[in-house]
Amino acid sequence: MRQGHCRAVPLCSGAASGRCHQKRWEAKHFVGDGLVTVNGRVETRKRNKIYAGDVIGFNGNFLQIECE
Numbered sequence: 001m002r003q004g005h006c007r008a009v010p011l012c013s014g015a016a017s018g019r020c021h022q023k024r025w026e027a028k029h030f031v032g033d034g035l036v037t038v039n040g041r042v043e044t045r046k047r048n049k050i051y052a053g054d055v056i057g058f059n060g061n062f063l064q065i066e067c068e
Helices: 011-017 024-032
Strands: 036-038 055-058 061-064
Touching: 011 024, 024 036
Parallel strands: none
Antiparallel strands: 036 055, 055 061
16 A cells, blocks of 8 residues: 555546546546556556556656645
């Protein structure tokens, strides 16, 4: 379990709000097809929790999750 005061969010929600994907349904499609990485590993679980510090990759672009 990760520590810190930030709450975890489902991968598709975080990816969509991070503008890696324009819409949540697109994010779910890309994750399900194995086109998204989390911390360098292919992730196909749409509800996988992401935390501050995680790095999401898609199509050569990377997004590091930060707390607000």
